[in-house]
Amino acid sequence: MIGMRSWVPPLRSMARGLATVDKSVPVTRLHDAKRKPLEDMLQPSPPKTNVTVVGEYDEVMDIAGVPEEHMEPRMARIFKPAREATQSGWNNTRVWKIELDNRERWENPLMGWSSTGDPLSNISMNMDFASKEAAINFCVKNRWNYxxxxxxxxxxxxxxxxWNFSWNKRTRVSTKECFRQQYFSRLLRCTSMSTPFSNPQMNKTNGKNTIQKMLDQNSMLIQAITRYQNSGRAKDALRYQQLLHRNLVYLASLANNNLLQQLNDPKDTSVEEEAKSEETPPT
Known part of the structure; x- marks a missing residue:
C-alpha cells in the first residue's frame, strides 16, 4: 500500500497535463455551430443496375476446388430418420438428412477398427434440413445424383x-363364447372331412335320435349366426350358414325328395339374384 501511494501524485500530474487544451487548436462552441443540409452529409448514390446470374451453380462449382470424383459419380439419399427403439420422442425425426454412398473401407484385423478415406462419409451426422426441397437444392448445388x-x-x-376387461362385444370374449367357438370349429372340421349328417347311407336304427340332435344343433347354429351378424363378424356367420344348409338338406332328404329339390345353395341364389338385378335396369 505504501508503494502504491508513492505513485499517486505523479499520475495526477500526468492527468492534468493530458487534460490541458492547446489554444492553437480551434474549438467549436455550441452557439457557433452551424447546421449543414442533409445533401452535404450524404454521398451521391451510384445508379442501380440489374445483375444477371448465368449458370447458377455450375460456374461456382468449377472454381470450388472439389475433386470431380466427389461430384457427379456420388449418389445421395434424401430421407427422414426413423425413430429408434430406445427413443421415446419424435423431435429428432422431423428433419431431413442426406446420406452418400459408401466408398472403400479398410479394417484393422488386429483391433477390428475400420476407417475410410472418403471426406464425405459422415455428412449425415452433422447436416439437417428443414424441408425436402432444401436437401434437393443442396444436392443440385454440389452436383450429386439424388x-x-x-x-x-x-x-x-x-x-x-x-380394454382387456371391456364389456364390448367386439373385444371381450367370455368363457361360454370360447366353448361355443371350440364346439363349432370341431363340428366344421368333422363336416368338411366326412359329414355323417349328409351321408345318405346313415344307419336307420337311431334315426329319431340323430334328427333330434340335428335340430338341436340347428337351433344353436341359428343363435350363433344371429349373434355374429349383430357383432359384424360376417365370415364366421357365413361358415355357420353353410353348416346349417347341409343339415337342412339332409333333413329334407329324409322327409321328402320334393323339399330337397326346393333347397338350393345360398351362394347360388345370391349370385342369381345379383345377376338378375344387373340385367334388369332400375325403373
Whole structure:
C-alpha cells in the first residue's frame, strides 16, 4: 500500500497535463455551430443496375476446388430418420438428412477398427434440413445424383390396459363364447372331412335320435349366426350358414325328395339374384 501511494501524485500530474487544451487548436462552441443540409452529409448514390446470374451453380462449382470424383459419380439419399427403439420422442425425426454412398473401407484385423478415406462419409451426422426441397437444392448445388425416400406416416393407436376387461362385444370374449367357438370349429372340421349328417347311407336304427340332435344343433347354429351378424363378424356367420344348409338338406332328404329339390345353395341364389338385378335396369 505504501508503494502504491508513492505513485499517486505523479499520475495526477500526468492527468492534468493530458487534460490541458492547446489554444492553437480551434474549438467549436455550441452557439457557433452551424447546421449543414442533409445533401452535404450524404454521398451521391451510384445508379442501380440489374445483375444477371448465368449458370447458377455450375460456374461456382468449377472454381470450388472439389475433386470431380466427389461430384457427379456420388449418389445421395434424401430421407427422414426413423425413430429408434430406445427413443421415446419424435423431435429428432422431423428433419431431413442426406446420406452418400459408401466408398472403400479398410479394417484393422488386429483391433477390428475400420476407417475410410472418403471426406464425405459422415455428412449425415452433422447436416439437417428443414424441408425436402432444401436437401434437393443442396444436392443440385454440389452436383450429386439424388434419390428421395418418402417418409411413412406413423400410426399412433391409442391403447389402454382397461380394454382387456371391456364389456364390448367386439373385444371381450367370455368363457361360454370360447366353448361355443371350440364346439363349432370341431363340428366344421368333422363336416368338411366326412359329414355323417349328409351321408345318405346313415344307419336307420337311431334315426329319431340323430334328427333330434340335428335340430338341436340347428337351433344353436341359428343363435350363433344371429349373434355374429349383430357383432359384424360376417365370415364366421357365413361358415355357420353353410353348416346349417347341409343339415337342412339332409333333413329334407329324409322327409321328402320334393323339399330337397326346393333347397338350393345360398351362394347360388345370391349370385342369381345379383345377376338378375344387373340385367334388369332400375325403373
Amino acid at each position: 434419390e428421395v425416400d418418402e417418409p411413412q406416416k406413423p400410426r399412433v393407436r391409442p391403447k389402454a390396459y382397461g
